[in-house]
Amino acid sequence: MIAISDITVGANAGRSRSHNRKLVLGRVRSAGPIGRAEIARVSGLSTQAVSNIIADLLADGLIVEQGRRTAGRGLPAVQYALNPQGGFALGIEIRPDAVFGAVLDLCGRTVSAERHTLAAADRRGVTRAVRDLRRAVLDGTGIPGPRLLGAGIVMPGPFGATGIRGSGSDLAIWEDAAPDIWFSEALGLPVLIENDANAAAIAERISGVARGLSTYAFIYFGSGLGLGVVQDGRLMAGAFGNAGEIGHIPVPAAGRSLNLERAVSRLSVQRALRAAGTEAGGVDDLDRLYHQRHPALLAWLDQATEPLSAAVTIVENLFDPQAVILGGAMPDSVLDHLLAAIRLSDRSVAHRAGRDSPRLMRGASGRMTATLGAAALVLNQAFTPQITVQP
Amino acid sequence: MIAISDITVGANAGRSRSHNRKLVLGRVRSAGPIGRAEIARVSGLSTQAVSNIIADLLADGLIVEQGRRTAGRGLPAVQYALNPQGGFALGIEIRPDAVFGAVLDLCGRTVSAERHTLAAADRRGVTRAVRDLRRAVLDGTGIPGPRLLGAGIVMPGPFGATGIRGSGSDLAIWEDAAPDIWFSEALGLPVLIENDANAAAIAERISGVARGLSTYAFIYFGSGLGLGVVQDGRLMAGAFGNAGEIGHIPVPAAGRSLNLERAVSRLSVQRALRAAGTEAGGVDDLDRLYHQRHPALLAWLDQATEPLSAAVTIVENLFDPQAVILGGAMPDSVLDHLLAAIRLSDRSVAHRAGRDSPRLMRGASGRMTATLGAAALVLNQAFTPQITVQP
DNA sequence: CTTGAAAGCTCAACAAGCTTGAGTTAATCC
DNA sequence: GGATTAACTCAAGCTTGTTGAGCTTTCAAG
Incomplete structure (x- = not known):
């Protein structure tokens, strides 16, 4: 939602690796159990490069081995699949009167969900509510901090001063500060912000009918x-x-x-x-x-x-x-x-x-769609390379 | 226009370089005469990387030095600008009854333009017309072959068998063969194919009101x-x-x-x-x-x-x-x-x-919009990094 | 006028990442 | 059982970008 600046960023070794990691992880997600050679074929990388990245992902716990698959002749491929416990995403939906929270595992399944009423719709009230919600939704799940990939936040749009402001839908409390930076500091996590429709769309891609x-x-x-x-x-x-x-x-x-x-x-x-x-x-x-x-x-x-x-x-x-x-x-x-x-x-x-x-x-996501979508934004980002555009 | 497959391609050294080259060239284009340090700042690359790429672009004749600019203290920056003669793009518009051709220089200025009537609207007739047009439009310009970056081709859409076929607008002669491969072989050039509206849009970006x-x-x-x-x-x-x-x-x-x-x-x-x-x-x-x-x-x-x-x-x-x-x-x-x-x-x-x-x-492009746009597709591609999607 | 700061730039060493090609392993086919 | 096929590993090599020291040129302050 933050106005995308015109900056397109250059590639270097580190950014290439990040790009390729997401590419490989996305393939593992979408193609189910899959071997390294096949990933290499569909992604235009050498098998060696894919092997190295897979080793990385294994070490980070994001994927797990899934036996070998013997198909025709040749050495059977070692298959890999997402490790559901390998990463989690926090999703928060902010409405004028309430805040919703949810946690998804790496496979897009709901781990927990909560709803809090919003006492004060000013910045301090929202920040406190969001912090409380985060604690409530993570308590008892046993998710270690480093496994939290980030937080997605849904606020009603449109953003900025447009002609359809006053439709009563937008929270006008972030006018001077960039809300993504604010939330990122408040939560100590990387943050993505979108409106409800966009988040819902991504929810369908992660765990709904748009898989x-x-x-x-x-x-x-x-x-x-x-x-x-x-x-x-x-x-x-x-x-x-x-x-x-x-x-x-x-x-x-x-x-x-x-x-x-x-x-x-x-x-x-x-x-x-x-x-x-x-x-x-x-x-x-x-x-x-x-x-x-x-x-x-x-x-x-x-x-x-x-x-x-x-x-x-x-x-x-x-x-x-x-x-x-x-x-x-x-x-x-x-x-x-x-x-x-x-x-x-x-x-x-x-x-x-x-x-x-x-x-x-x-x-498919039902009434929690937007909240789940908030978390799905984070997962989607983990699966989708995006080297070109940066804030 | 070719249906974009789901393949997103991995990054490696060569593709990173190509990406960064386009990025730097695009900056030189949009920011007028500009120095290396500034390009580095806006593109997230080191000045050394930009220097290397600039040396490449100079060697290829795509850019030229443009004096130094003294602004405040410090060593004045050597400025670079596009070399209009450094590259050319061929644009061809195919209509049911005629073919149009144009050549643009790297700065998007029209070098020449031609119009031929189309004798036979079958594949052989179109191919011959396109080859003739290419000769006609390049003759006398003195453009050496290697300076031709590629060809853009405009055909009326929609493509494929859709519900609005029969509106009489589409040429139905490419049903079995991919027209981009066909044209690419016929012209011996990399080819981009789009419909008229898309090409016109890009024309405005290259030399019109959307600069x-x-x-x-x-x-x-x-x-x-x-x-x-x-x-x-x-x-x-x-x-x-x-x-x-x-x-x-x-x-x-x-x-x-x-x-x-x-x-x-x-x-x-x-x-x-x-x-x-x-x-x-x-x-x-x-x-x-x-x-x-x-x-x-x-x-x-x-x-x-x-x-x-x-x-x-x-x-x-x-x-x-x-x-x-x-x-x-x-x-x-x-x-x-x-x-x-x-x-x-x-x-x-x-x-x-x-x-x-x-x-x-x-x-701003007037009645030749789509033809100029065909050529503009090629220029736009030279200025816009696109690492993620590949046919 | 001298000196120092600031900014652009180059050089050389370095690091990261991907590719290549040879070699290994394990399955199928004949 | 040998040939073939396919996945995979290892090690060397290559391309590219980064880093930090050093040079040059300009401006500004003393």
Whole structure:
């Protein structure tokens, strides 16, 4: 989210090694148990280089041996797999009224999760809450300090003074200080900061339905509506870190032009239900109402179909992703209803003859998506080389 | 445009050098005459490394010394600048009925340009036309072979069998062979292939209004409407090379939902004029009609404003670019009219307090944009390190 | 005018990382 | 059982970037 400066950094021995380490680790992750020779082939390195890096990763405990695999003739390859206990990531989600925390192991599995209410939404209050949360979420897990790879932090965007400020979603307390430096010092860990939609998108890549994908888009129900776009395993940030503000695009709806978020978002459904005399504060409420076939909710779903279909078509045509994922703070029942209702355009670059994978999927991470995504940011960084751009 | 495979390549000494060479050359280009110590500072390399690379670039003739600059105390820095004669790029645009060619020098200035009609739109005919064009465009320039850095080729997208095939825009003759390999062998040069909108976007970065920008979007009038998105100096391709198909997104227009291209494109304006009994084949015709204040053209411009404004808002919010550029096969008069008519949303991430640069600009490259862009692809690649992704 | 600080630059030694090629081990094929 | 194939290791070698000392040139202070 920090505005990416124009600095592209030069390569040297150390940075090359870091790049290659991530490359090899990412291969071990994505290709399951895999031998060194195969890694070398797919990464354009010599087997010797891969051997050295594997030795490094073994010494650091990030991977483990996984027996030999005999395939055809020749010496059977020693296989390697991620060591789940080899590294952990802390994820923290900051909302105006509460903070959520979670810890993921190297394989993306949830180790623990906590929720604290936020006493004071100023900088000191947030810092204390985050520190407390870290202790709470790590206590009893027996995770040694050096095994913590870093912390991901999710705050609602957009960042900086934009035209959509005042939508009530952003915490305006970091104006003078760079929050990443602040949190990094407060936690004593390397820190990554993103908005909720981007974090959710990465969560799907680490432990959700986007596991095999490298280029996809995630439409995220937060309080508003967000979009996280992943290109070649990396988040698309935009020039000022605010890419993906899909809630504010104009879409056709019932013969009018509407901000997407007005028709499709948590706030939108709550408004519609309230007008019908029903309050629905949480995801469970919505789930219940859906199973009761509450007429106001069904009417809302009806009116949401056209604009959401338009949004999906827009995303498909502008980003040409492998898939579009729908998820976030909505019950699965509602998401599934929307997925079934969306009419995919056949005048789309995604409508392709030999296509075998689904164009549209439901996110798998459930309601903790953004918090898990915060931690997933750290894991994703550990698996994805990124030599070119540096703050 | 070639579908980017999932292969991310490892770093070694040679690739690091190539990366750093591009980095240094790009700095020399963007920061004008610049000394070695300063390059070292901004690129995170030692001055010694930069010195070695500069010596290389000098030996290759890509840069030249440019005197010393005395600024404050200390030894004045020896300055370096691009040598325009140090390298050239060939650009070729293939249309269903004609091929265009151009040569750019290292500074992005046009050295020569040609246009040939295309006798046969099959593979052999195209190959012959391209070979002839190459000879024609290089003859008399005195450019020695080794100075040709490569060729960029522009073909209309989308590529592959997508749902918007049959829009009549794509050449369907490369189905079995990879066109980049084909052209590379036919020309004996490294080849880059892109669609027109992407090439046009890069043209603006090399010699147009996007010179200082690293993240921006270009809305391109071809026969349809295209979008080229540049992120950190690199084109956004999408998973299958078809990102940016903005012509096929639904936008609100006069109370209906419309494909953008139906309201805003060359074909659209020609249809509108024909319905009024006027033919407008080329850019000059449109320019004339505009200065005559032709009522059908003005009416078309009127109806184009709302959907185009919507498209710009969508692009701003999804990509968060430094600027949106409008250009392509339209006369400047019409583009300027559209630019003035577009209503920028103030509920956009681009609407920012301390903003000093324009949100919207007209492309500078005129009607040869895509052809120049084809060559610009090659130059851009020479200036932009790209260690991570390889075909 | 002299002296010292500051900044750009070069030289030579060094270190890190990847590659290469020969050699080893273990499986399959004939 | 020998040939072949494939994964892997070892040691030497190569390319590249870094480091630190030393040189040069300019400016500024005394």
